[in-house]
Amino acid sequence: MTTTPTEGGCFCGALRYRLTAPPVGSMVCHCATCRRLFAAPVVAWLSVASGGFAFTRGTPATFSTSAPVTRWFCPACGTHVAYVHAGEPGCVEVATCSLDEPSAFPPTHHSWLSHDLPWVRFGDGLPTFGGSRHGASD
Ligand SMILES: [Zn+2]
Numbered sequence: 001m002t003t004t005p006t007e008g009g010c011f012c013g014a015l016r017y018r019l020t021a022p023p024v025g026s027m028v029c030h031c032a033t034c035r036r037l038f039a040a041p042v043v044a045w046l047s048v049a050s051g052g053f054a055f056t057r058g059t060p061a062t063f064s065t066s067a068p069v070t071r072w073f074c075p076a077c078g079t080h081v082a083y084v085h086a087g088e089p090g091c092v093e094v095a096t097c098s099l100d101e102p103s104a105f106p107p108t109h110h111s112w113l114s115h116d117l118p119w120v121r122f123g124d125g126l127p128t129f130g131g132s133r134h135g136a137s138d
Pocket residue numbers: 010011012013014015074075076077078079
């Protein structure tokens with residue numbers, strides 16, 4: 001399988017997607033929802049215009065962590081690759097590390113430090129925000 005920085009998918013490959021527009025945001029989320037859903041200390045996200053994201057293989061299963069949020073994950077291996085928020089219909093949030101080359105999209109800030117675990121330390125010097133940088137839900 002050839003990889004490009006703008007393609008990604010789930011762990012098993014049943015679900016693949018392509019970005020056709022450059023992300024408009026890139027951040028690391030420290031919120032409790034991301035932590036529990038991914039069972040990981042933090043989760044990195046890209047914001048992409050809706051028209052710039054398309055699944056190219058497979059059909060995602062969906063799960064809602066809260067009423068306005070629809071999360072897309074692989075029904076075979078369980079990887080969560082993206083979500084949409086009804087309050088921000090123009091945007092798809094893509095899990096940065098589901099991309100083939102997540103190194104191509106470094107984060108610009110950290111959000112939801114108010115939920116952070118006390119032992120998470122980055123030291124990358126990036127700006128941090130107690131909630132969402134934009135004031136909307138992450
Ligand atoms: Zn999969």
